[in-house]
Amino acid sequence: MQLTESIAQRVGEAIARSTWKSVDPFLLKMMQEANGNERRMTVRWGMWAAVACYVLYGAFDVLLLPDVAHRLVAVRISVGVVSIALIEFGVRRNFSLATLNVLAALALVTGATAWLLFALETNHQAALSDFMVFGTVFVLGANLFFNFRFMVSAISSATVTMTFVAAALFSLQTELTNRLVLAAYFINSLVFSLYLSWRLGSERYKTFLHALQARIQEQAAVERGQMLDEIANTDALTGLRNRRAITRDFVDLCEEWASDDSEIGVVLIDVDYFKRFNDRLGHQAGDDCLVALANALSATAVANNAIAGRYGGEEFVVLCKVATSDDLRELSGKLCQAIEDLRIPHPNTGIASGIVTISAGASLTRADKSVDFYSLLQEADRALYRSKFAGRATFHIYDRETMDEDESRQDIPELLRLALEKQLVSVVYQPIYDVESGSVLGYETLMRLRNLRGELISPAVFIPVAEHTGAIVELGIWVIDQACRDMVEYGLGAVVSANVSPIQLKAPSFPLRIAEILQRHGLAPHKLALEVTEGIDIVPEAQAEWNIQQLRSLGVQIWLDDFGTGFAGLASIRRFEFDVVKIDRSFLHDCQTAEGRRMLNDMVRLLRNLGHRVLVEGVETADQQALLRRLGVHAMQGFLVGRPLPIETMDRPKVDRVA
CATH class of the missing domain: 3.30.70.270 (Reverse transcriptase/Diguanylate cyclase domain)
Known part of the structure; x- marks a missing residue:
């Protein structure tokens, strides 16, 4: 059966409900149907065992009640054969578990009553009085040996008890004291075994509920993991x-x-x-x-x-x-x-x-x-x-x-080597806006590379090569230097951010070079933000961690980029105090569904509760902007509010501080 949200809600309510209150009939039916074939086989083999014991007790009939032993043994064998035949017939005809339990209960009542009726004819009444004590075996069998529903247990065991109590009080020819003690013993056996039956049934029900809840939670975790994996690997x-x-x-x-x-x-x-x-x-x-x-x-x-x-x-x-x-x-x-x-x-x-x-x-x-x-x-x-x-x-x-020959000179590593010398690299800036006020908070610096023919090369092509060859170190420093220069020259008055490669972050001299750039341009450290991509697992990197600490002590802002797309994000936000956490655009684009909106809301709430300012990338529609405002997101970035442009061509409105 599919474990739906409705079932999950029922399970939660049932677990919270007091033991003395009625059970959920739907969940009770689920429990009874769970492992149905296995439980039907339990009834089958339980009946075989019960009949075997019932027939073997005929030996005591011969020893204690010899005058009616032949009839008692015949009754035992007859009842046993009929009982097994009925159960086997029910199993082969695929009777329900409830039906098999009723047949087993009838067999118990019949076996006890039939034996008692013939046993009362014996002349050995004292021996019968002692032997009748074993009638409680039928009571215990109905309440504890077989896993009957409580109502079936109660009716069958009460029937057996009342039969033996009536026989003890009105048919047994012994002293009154013996008959009263025997009747009291049966009644006590009924009460205590019924209570145990009810407790066991209640515990089985609770155990089933907790097991079902665990399955539901496991299923939810698997589905959430699959969804996260799909989001992380699918273009929105x-x-x-x-x-x-x-x-x-x-x-x-x-x-x-x-x-x-x-x-x-x-x-x-x-x-x-x-x-x-x-x-x-x-x-x-x-x-x-x-x-x-x-x-x-x-x-x-x-x-x-x-x-x-x-x-x-x-x-x-x-x-x-x-x-x-x-x-x-x-x-x-x-x-x-x-x-x-x-x-x-x-x-x-x-x-x-x-x-x-x-x-x-x-x-x-x-x-x-x-x-x-x-x-x-x-x-x-x-x-x-x-x-x-x-x-x-x-x-x-x-x-x-x-x-x-000309194209061979366009080899990416060679281009990267010549990029600064030939002025093939440039920067563009994408504005970052305050969601609530609409004012500019800052700009993200993005690197662009052209070949010798002046054509743009995709960052998806040259960035991995630059990281592989190590060229990203000098190119990254140049980008940060250019961003700081433009900040001062054009009087932006805002925070400017730049992406940091893992190669740069692990370089021992990186904080010193940043400090030198800030000093040379006279830029306040808090005006510069360095974006660390979530995919960079900085937690186990001692040098990277030390560099981040040095940069923060210098006053430089540290932002976490692309949160939610990798595996290091949660560890990072627990370990480091980021000024801003940028949620990857894929989560915003997935908000067309209710599940996607819940996911983004949960991420924003998590980050806000941890004290981080939240920036969401990829805003392309007014509806997305309105959603971010409702969720309490601090800042946004995307084609709706501003495309990446060279600084000479972009508008520079009044700015506010971020972080």
């Missing part, structure tokens, strides 16, 4: 696998790849002129377009045993296992064609078709099995640029032998 807008999930899928494919002869293909997809589409039609139309594209890409990928995911913005990734580069070429062509078949009008493409198209670049693993995901993604990105140079709406497969 399109429902596709997100960047984290795609990276993990590649690892899984690599494990399969090691044992077969196939190759792994990576297809990087970019929507042509998507910024123009957004600017002309609006972001809602842009989101609708991305959802339609995602559905088409996913359907095509599934049809070709591939995996589609959204890598960020208007970029998508498809992973596949192929035998040759021709198979990868065929899949890339199908993906491009699937988007063209949608015939989504594009008002500003500059090409004759006037529809939304995609450009794709693909790369393939090599026989030495030494290529990692980011290397393949980098190669696919280079092939994607070739597709754009070729006029877009097409695809290219990366081939090292055919890449010209």
Whole structure:
């Protein structure tokens, strides 16, 4: 049976209810039906055991009541055979447990009454008086041996007791004292065994309730874990696998790849002129377009045993296992064609078709099995640029032998090495707003990288490479330096934040370099905030923890970014005093459902109770902004209130302090 919220509520109320009050009939029925077959077998074998003892007691009939022994033994055997026959018939015909219990109770009453009626005819009344004491075995059997419902136990045991009490008082030919003692003994046995039967039934019911409650809690925990896992691995807008999930899928494919002869293909997809589409039609139309594209890409990928995911913005990734580069070429062509078949009008493409198209670049693993995901993604990105140079709406497969000399110089590590020297790196700022007042609280600094042709390279491509090569250390310092310079030069008067790589955070000299930057530009430390991503498990990193403590003592704000997407967040907020905690955009986008809204509300309440200021990313609609206001969120960030822009082009309204 499905454990619903209604059942969970019933269980909670039943556990809180006093023992003396009536039980929940629905839950009682559940308990009785639980392990039904096993309990039916218990009745069956219990009857066999009871009949065996009942017949064996015939030996005492022969010894104590020899004058009627032949009839008593015959009664025992007859009642035993009929009782077993009825129970076996009921088992084979799948009688309910309640019916089998009633048959067993009738067998007990019949066995006791039939024996007593014939035993009263004996001339050995004194011996019978002593032997009748064993009639309490039937009472105990009804109340304790068999697991009858209390009403069945009470009726059957009371019937046996009243029969023996009546026989003792009115039929037994012994002294009155003996008869009164015997009657009192039976009545006491009935009362105490009935009480024990009721207590045992009550305890069984309570045990069942607690076990059921544990199952409900376990099920809720599993469902919550599955939901969190789905949120952490699913793009909120399109429902596709997100960047984290795609990276993990590649690892899984690599494990399969090691044992077969196939190759792994990576297809990087970019929507042509998507910024123009957004600017002309609006972001809602842009989101609708991305959802339609995602559905088409996913359907095509599934049809070709591939995996589609959204890598960020208007970029998508498809992973596949192929035998040759021709198979990868065929899949890339199908993906491009699937988007063209949608015939989504594009008002500003500059090409004759006037529809939304995609450009794709693909790369393939090599026989030495030494290529990692980011290397393949980098190669696919280079092939994607070739597709754009070729006029877009097409695809290219990366081939090292055919890449010209100019493109070889566009290698990402080489670009990163030249980034500062050639001024290929720049920053843009995305405003952070107070949810209640609407005033600007600060700006988040975002790094941008262009190749030698002046084309933007996706952060999803160059950031992992920069971290892998160590280039992120100097680039990150440059970004922080530039942000502080702009703060002072343009008189923003607000907090400016910058993301910190784990490589930077673990560098011993990092706090000193930050202090030097602040001193050089004359910027108050509290005007700078460093964002630590939740995925960085800083708790076990002694150097990272020491650096954070030094930065806080300096006066620099420490923010926790992307809360809820990784596994280190709860440990971090317990260990560190963050000035602001930023909840990942996926939780806000999931608020279209009641469960999603409850999840976000619980997260906000948790953070507020711990004393953290809360910032939610990804605000794209007025309804989302209104929801954040109702939840008591302090700050927000998203395309609705402000896009990332160069400082020269953005408005700089009056600001308030954050944290």
